[in-house]
Amino acid sequence: MADASSFYITTPIFYVNDVPHIGHAYTEVAADVLARWHRQAGDDTWMLTGTDEHGQKILRTATANGVTPKEWADKLVAEAWQPLLATIDVRNDDFIRTTDERHERNVQKFLQKLYDDGHIYTGEYEGYYCVGCEEYKQQSELVEGTGEYEGQLVCAVHSKPVELLHEKNYFFRMSAFADRLLALYEERPDFVQPESARNEVLSFVRSGLADLSISRSTFDWGVEVPWDESHVVYVWFDALLNYITAVGYGQDEAEFARRWPAQHLVGKDILRFHAVIWPAMLMAAGLEVPRGVFGHGWLLVGGEKMSKSKLTGIAPEQITETFGSDAFRYYFLSAIHFGQDGSFSWEDLAARYQAELANGFGNLASRVVAMIIRYCDGFVPSAAERSAADHEIAAVERRATDASWSAIGRLAIHEAISSTWELVDALNGYLTVEEPWTLAKDPHQRARLETVLATAYHGLGTLAVLLSPVLPQATAKLWTALGASGAVHEQRIDRAHEWSVGERVTPLEALFPRVEVSA
RNA sequence: GGGGCGGUAGCUCAGCCGGUCAGAGCAGUGGACUCAUAAUCCAUCGGUCGCCAGUUCAAGUCUGGUCCGCCCCA
Numbered sequence: 016m017a018d019a020s021s022f023y024i025t026t027p028i029f030y031v032n033d034v035p036h037i038g039h040a041y042t043e044v045a046a047d048v049l050a051r052w053h054r055q056a057g058d059d060t061w062m063l064t065g066t067d068e069h070g071q072k073i074l075r076t077a078t079a080n081g082v083t084p085k086e087w088a089d090k091l092v093a094e095a096w097q098p099l100l101a102t103i104d105v106r107n108d109d110f111i112r113t114t115d116e117r118h119e120r121n122v123q124k125f126l127q128k129l130y131d132d133g134h135i136y137t138g139e140y141e142g143y144y145c146v147g148c149e150e151y152k153q154q155s156e157l158v159e160g161t162g163e164y165e166g167q168l169v170c171a172v173h174s175k176p177v178e179l180l181h182e183k184n185y186f187f188r189m190s191a192f193a194d195r196l197l198a199l200y201e202e203r204p205d206f207v208q209p210e211s212a213r214n215e216v217l218s219f220v221r222s223g224l225a226d227l228s229i230s231r232s233t234f235d236w237g238v239e240v241p242w243d244e245s246h247v248v249y250v251w252f253d254a255l256l257n258y259i260t261a262v263g264y265g266q267d268e269a270e271f272a273r274r275w276p277a278q279h280l281v282g283k284d285i286l287r288f289h290a291v292i293w294p295a296m297l298m299a300a301g302l303e304v305p306r307g308v309f310g311h312g313w314l315l316v317g318g319e320k321m322s323k324s325k326l327t328g329i330a331p332e333q334i335t336e337t338f339g340s341d342a343f344r345y346y347f348l349s350a351i352h353f354g355q356d357g358s359f360s361w362e363d364l365a366a367r368y369q370a371e372l373a374n375g376f377g378n379l380a381s382r383v384v385a386m387i388i389r390y391c392d393g394f395v396p397s398a399a400e401r402s403a404a405d406h407e408i409a410a411v412e413r414r415a416t417d418a419s420w421s422a423i424g425r426l427a428i429h430e431a432i433s434s435t436w437e438l439v440d441a442l443n444g445y446l447t448v449e450e451p452w453t454l455a456k457d458p459h460q461r462a463r464l465e466t467v468l469a470t471a472y473h474g475l476g477t478l479a480v481l482l483s484p485v486l487p488q489a490t491a492k493l494w495t496a497l498g499a500s501g502a503v504h505e506q507r508i509d510r511a512h513e514w515s516v517g518e519r520v521t522p523l524e525a526l527f528p529r530v531e532v533s534a
Numbered sequence: 535g536g537g538g539c540g541g542u543a544g545c546u547c548a549g550c551c552g553g554u555c556a557g558a559g560c561a562g563u564g565g566a567c568u569c570a571u572a573a574u575c576c577a578u579c580g581g582u583c584g585c586c587a588g589u590u591c592a593a594g595u596c597u598g599g600u601c602c603g604c605c606c607c608a
Contacts, residue, residue: 350547
């Protein structure tokens, strides 16, 4: 049992054959922001991501490219997936690959335990198999082929012929866990979030669970079934286990106890694997079920879902090259209600970058720092007598701190950001009303000028702390300019308004320079 | 065929248990100001809340039906 301050968050592991697009990056960034936020609140935080490297599809691609599947995976991990994390500034604590020895060995250990405990039996399976989908298809999921596949049954997703396979399989008695799963959803209404995702899972399980075929014998790129080397473990069964093998399951019980259970973040397309199959597997093994499964929405581009199989994907670098990783992170997490589908467009991205990051936060930072340099020679002023307006700013700082932390607890990232943004708006408004540039012209108003600037300075520092999970780079620059000690990402975010002020500010370059509008 | 979600100002979206709920941000328009990244602040234009019927003293807000989009299951 993990103690209350342990926070372990996971993303789905990337299927190495995919090409990274903003959908992958979105999940990563969301998990990263939650992880950074918890770290900054002092929680014992662990963020895991990684790659899924087994399965027939990868074997075939590798073979077609004349290399072994492992070589193929190595190449993609090094050239595509690790770089993606750097592109969007994700600070994961671990990166697991399903070809890691720590994973494969303990997948076998897990499987053997289920086998020994009677949760697995031998059966026979016959069905139409789509290599593209990596799964068997029901009759209803097949359509008549056209063109070169005329007269054949093809997969509705890939439009490629399916194969009629007949194999001896090992089955997991998942059906035995239907009642316990329903009880779980009942007892912990937030186990599957958001509500819409929970509804789908509920109705799926209520309609009855079938046992799950968990092995394949038609190819050998996978984890060997320990008691039958002619079979490899079904890729999904294998992949899900990464969440526990990465934190010591089977080999480091102390670490496992410290981390598990995890909060899973997944796209809603793979919700069922995480909210039904995975908990059932854990129950069978006598382990705790996850802390929660959150299914976020799709990114819609031009009203259509971004697809892995189709080519509507946008590479994250296309965005970060122009706007930077901070803007990427901010845009997707603030503009989209976390959990719902969200529309992406270049126009919207550019508009929000300009209005919110450049004109809102960036410019606020510029004007405050510039005035302290100009009117106080860079020495951080201190407040004398405080007016109602000054107290109000302090109150907004507290509210933003409390509200955002509470929102993070509900996984409402967009809400955490908008709560914080109230401070941005309050400070810009405060400066307009107090007019420090006017006060500066009258020597008798010196005390008031310093109080106003001290108040604005303090609010800006609070913003830096609160925004550092989302905007790690910009806030680090701001923190330095504010002359505050330590690193901004080490400041307690749940008490952001209590940060310790510095002594001297230094010039600040534009945090979010204006971007030339391009086509 | 069964089920879920969404259809609210030009754009993106809030609106919980029905009664200032017709809102926010952006865009547009007018004004103020100049510390700042031609930034900021104030004001303002703008919608028969997909459509039809019903329940109710009162319905984006509940019921039934219907159209459109997406998704899950069979």
